[in-house]
Amino acid sequence: MPKGVVLVVDDEAPIRDILSFYLKRAGYTVLLAENGRAAMEEMGKLQPDLILSDLRMPEMAGDELCQKVKGDPRTRDIYFMLVSAIDGTASKIGGLNLGADDMISKPFHAQEVMAKVESAFRIIGMQKEIKRQNLELTRFQERMTAELALAARLQVGLLPPIPGRAGDLRYTHRYLPAEGIGGDIYAILALPDDSVALMIADVSGHGVTAALISAMVKTCFENQVRFGHRPLAWAQAMNRDLARSTLSEQFATAFLARLDPAADTLQYVAAGHVAPMIIPQGASGGPKQPTILGERGFMLGIEEDLPFQERSVPFRRGDRLIVYTDGLVEVEREDRTFLGDEGLQQICGDLPADEEAAADHIVHRAIAFNQSTPFSDDVTLVVLDRA
Incomplete structure (x- = not known):
């Protein structure tokens, strides 16, 4: 059973291929896109759990893609990693301020990327569990509210x-x-x-x-x-x-x-x-x-x-x-x-x-x-x- 869906967005085919190889070997379903616009099309077919996107790309760069994903209530919970060749603290802070959940610097080591992906999916799993529990609590609260309202009407009837x-x-x-x-x-x-x-x-x-x-x-x-x-x-x-x-x-x-x-x-x-x-x-x-x-x-x-x-x-x-x-x-x-x-x-x-x-x-x-x-x-x- 696939561990999750990862969308890799990069305008360089060799990088897409390398990341795809390691991700598939680790048990993930992989979607590929060469730029932000293509990534939006892929997301319309199958919504990923995690997006791994280059920062600088033609036809919608990674920062614009990140803003669109995080600005849409339907996709804002997708975990977003930005990959940037611009190293330094200021670059990382800028990416995080855009709404990215994590940053990876180029050139990267595949093992580093996979470690971050595994860590991200642990967070994704916890977030899904919290959402599931919150949904159960909401449903329970709604049932209790309805039952208390009925009890209040019955009490007035006494x-x-x-x-x-x-x-x-x-x-x-x-x-x-x-x-x-x-x-x-x-x-x-x-x-x-x-x-x-x-x-x-x-x-x-x-x-x-x-x-x-x-x-x-x-x-x-x-x-x-x-x-x-x-x-x-x-x-x-x-x-x-x-x-x-x-x-x-x-x-x-x-x-x-x-x-x-x-x-x-x-x-x-x-x-x-x-x-x-x-x-x-x-x-x-x-x-x-x-x-x-x-x-x-x-x-x-x-x-x-x-x-x-x-x-x-x-x-x-x-x-x-x-x-x-x-x-x-x-x-x-x-x-x-x-x-x-x-x-x-x-x-x-x-x-x-x-x-x-x-x-x-x-x-x-x-x-x-x-x-x-x-x-x-x-x-x-x-x-x-x-x-």
């Missing part, structure tokens, strides 16, 4: 459709993953007794692993809601499942709640999650002051048995609940100041009545605080109004 309604609650959300796919998830379910179950969770990390665990958390929540109507029981069961099913460094924060319309209350468990806000209906149309539900509790998945606490707060008709993940309040300016709970509380103190407009208002104000730089963490915001 979220409740918006705007939505469950029992007495109207709701909407804004979902802004930091990497296209993330670890935030939420679910809202109307229960047979007219109450409504709510869960928002934030899995540690980003990317595919966090997304897979977030889907598991959502499934676990939906399964537990079928067996009982108490957030404490949901938290205990979800914590056990997560601790048994994931690595020790994987955990999740969550806010689990049940709206009881008969009692006008919101029962909830905070499992290490950022504190939601309730905005009560202002008396006689007065201002609505957001109230932060400040307890955080233990995160899910640290260990199997954790002492979660269930609490209850009033939640009447006209009240609004704002739940979110920590990416929203951890928005950071260049001066390293954070939006924080108090900053979000100020934003939520003057929201539009419509939940869609309210969600947009919060996100836009957070981005303005962040000076329009991208969020560094996943951000999920849910606005729920009790009708």
Whole structure:
């Protein structure tokens, strides 16, 4: 099997013959041309791996041929050796500046030429291998990009459709993953007794692993809601499942709640999650002051048995609940100041009545605080109004 294709370009037939003899004996396929123009014609028939060209020739000299070869995207990767009778450092530098990969001085020894050719083909082989690997990496990256885009669409499909309604609650959300796919998830379910179950969770990390665990958390929540109507029981069961099913460094924060319309209350468990806000209906149309539900509790998945606490707060008709993940309040300016709970509380103190407009208002104000730089963490915001 030929070791490669070499195009010898020289206006002197004896030199072409000598080089052809040694190259063929070494196992190379040899093409011959008497000048640059003829070389271009030969390249149109079979593209060589290496061109060995004299510098001074009639009808397109070697320097012009080199410039044409290196200036064409289709041929610029061909290894080009210039052979020159003009000795000296300046001549060699001039040839290399034209784009030549190597220079050979005349008169030359055939053994020297063959040694340089062998060295050149080792470089050519490495370049081909690098190109092959780069092509494989590009194809792999394209597949991964397509798969991640599909995963991102599937993850969005796990979220409740918006705007939505469950029992007495109207709701909407804004979902802004930091990497296209993330670890935030939420679910809202109307229960047979007219109450409504709510869960928002934030899995540690980003990317595919966090997304897979977030889907598991959502499934676990939906399964537990079928067996009982108490957030404490949901938290205990979800914590056990997560601790048994994931690595020790994987955990999740969550806010689990049940709206009881008969009692006008919101029962909830905070499992290490950022504190939601309730905005009560202002008396006689007065201002609505957001109230932060400040307890955080233990995160899910640290260990199997954790002492979660269930609490209850009033939640009447006209009240609004704002739940979110920590990416929203951890928005950071260049001066390293954070939006924080108090900053979000100020934003939520003057929201539009419509939940869609309210969600947009919060996100836009957070981005303005962040000076329009991208969020560094996943951000999920849910606005729920009790009708």
